[in-house]
Amino acid sequence: MTSTQSKWLEAELKFDSRVVGKHEVVMTRGQGSVVWDESGRSYIDCVAGYGVANIGHCHPDVVKAIKDQAERLLVMPQSLPNDKRAEFLSELVGVTPAGMDRVFLCNSGTEAMEAAKKFAITATGRKRFVSMKRGFSGRSLGALAFTWEPKYREPFGEAVDNRNVDFVTYGNIEELRAAITDETAAVILEPVQGEGGVRPASPEFIQEARRLTQEKGALLILDEIQTGFCRTGKMFAAEHYGVVPDGMTLAKAMAGGVPIGAFVMTEEVADRMPAGGHGGTFGGNPLAMAAGVAAIRAMKREGMAEQAREKGAYFMEKLRAIQSPKIREVRGLGLMIGVELKEKSAPYIHALEHEEGVLTLQATPLVVRFLPPVTISREQIDTVVAAFERVLN
Numbered sequence: 001m002t003s004t005q006s007k008w009l010e011a012e013l014k015f016d017s018r019v020v021g022k023h024e025v026v027m028t029r030g031q032g033s034v035v036w037d038e039s040g041r042s043y044i045d046c047v048a049g050y051g052v053a054n055i056g057h058c059h060p061d062v063v064k065a066i067k068d069q070a071e072r073l074l075v076m077p078q079s080l081p082n083d084k085r086a087e088f089l090s091e092l093v094g095v096t097p098a099g100m101d102r103v104f105l106c107n108s109g110t111e112a113m114e115a116a117k118k119f120a121i122t123a124t125g126r127k128r129f130v131s132m133k134r135g136f137s138g139r140s141l142g143a144l145a146f147t148w149e150p151k152y153r154e155p156f157g158e159a160v161d162n163r164n165v166d167f168v169t170y171g172n173i174e175e176l177r178a179a180i181t182d183e184t185a186a187v188i189l190e191p192v193q194g195e196g197g198v199r200p201a202s203p204e205f206i207q208e209a210r211r212l213t214q215e216k217g218a219l220l221i222l223d224e225i226q227t228g229f230c231r232t233g234k235m236f237a238a239e240h241y242g243v244v245p246d247g248m249t250l251a252k253a254m255a256g257g258v259p260i261g262a263f264v265m266t267e268e269v270a271d272r273m274p275a276g277g278h279g280g281t282f283g284g285n286p287l288a289m290a291a292g293v294a295a296i297r298a299m300k301r302e303g304m305a306e307q308a309r310e311k312g313a314y315f316m317e318k319l320r321a322i323q324s325p326k327i328r329e330v331r332g333l334g335l336m337i338g339v340e341l342k343e344k345s346a347p348y349i350h351a352l353e354h355e356e357g358v359l360t361l362q363a364t365p366l367v368v369r370f371l372p373p374v375t376i377s378r379e380q381i382d383t384v385v386a387a388f389e390r391v392l393n
């Protein structure tokens with residue numbers, strides 16, 4: 001431990017499992033698109049909690065909703081109806097695609113994926129799944145079965161049981177057509193692969209997935225945990241493709257930063273689950289519900305989907321204008337942006353943080369990923385792009 005490390009960092013490093021690699025900095029405050037470390041240094045945050053702070057850190061409406069709810073009621077299991085939960089469910093179903101109006105509430109993306117898996121099995125009576133190479137579905141043993149990257153699965157060996165999962169190349173319609181059979185319960189796919197390198201699907205691929213699943217009696221489940229809630233320039237990425245799935249997994253930005261997850265589905269899918277067939281203690285808790293109502297209303301009132309579309313186009317245009325032989329491709333959708341380099345991205349991510357006060361993240365070893373709050377200003381985008389250009393040179 002270096003002498004400059006703070007007591008907070010020392011304690012976190014001492015007691016944390018340390019399974020997650022730690023930056024040597026202690027973040028203590030956030031507002032909008034900026035976070036501050038304990039020394040008061042500011043950073044433009046293009047990590048945003050891995051695409052959680054879409055509406056900005058500590059959005060005032062969410063803060064107020066949390067404060068008010070904290071004085072009213074924090075704990076109420078979903079077996080006991082609650083006014084805030086009812087309000088949230090109405091707000092959420094008001095923005096999901098038509099017909100997707102039944103919701104299982106939980107606390108994370110992985111939990112939403114676990115629920116999706118169980119609802120798909122009971123809805124179809126089938127047990128096989130089709131998932132995508134480079135896909136990421138979460139870290140639990142059940143969700144890991146859908147996750148392609150071996151590094152996530154290998155430490156756990158056969159405990160990750162993906163014998164019922166057929167992986168297809170993302171975007172390959174022929175492989176998809178061959179993989180979906182009358183034993184397939186569901187096809188799981190991200191409209192834009194996030195951890196897999198910021199790869200938007202082609203309209204043809206998603207539309208064919210919709211057609212083939214309908215033809216074979218399988219479900220189409222879109223994983224919108226990272227693409228949802230204005231990130232890609234629409235409330236949900238599915239809208240870019242004109243496709244209505246049978247289920248959507250949601251989490252991250254849904255409650256403005258408070259932990260939350262949901263599996264949203266059609267009536268038909270929901271009704272096939274036996275009573276009591278799934279559950280969870282904290283799902284639908286009043287605090288997350290209050291925060292979620294405020295967050296979704298802020299997204300709508302502030303036109304955040306349109307902001308993400310416009311600012312994303314601006315951000316990618318400025319990135320593409322960088323003249324650097326190190327850049328292979330700039331790609332993304334809305335404010336879900338990846339810059340693939342011709343060399344490892346980690347050193348540039350490190351330099352952006354330590355030399356430029358800009359936080360970014362990887363998406364596979366060669367990609368620098370930008371997931372800023374949708375509320376980021378154009379001036380801040382200019383600052384980020386200029387900083388990126390400097391560290392590349």
Ligand SMILES: CC(=O)N[C@@H](CCCNCc1c(COP(=O)(O)O)cnc(C)c1O)C(=O)O
Nearest residue numbers: 020050108109110136137138194223225226251
């Ligand atoms: C530092 C850290 O722990 N990062 C997380 C980052 C995960 C980011 N993605 C989450 C995710 C998940 C899992 O969601 P959750 O359980 O992390 O909330 C499911 N589906 C998609 C498309 C997702 O993008 C991890 O490495 O597991």
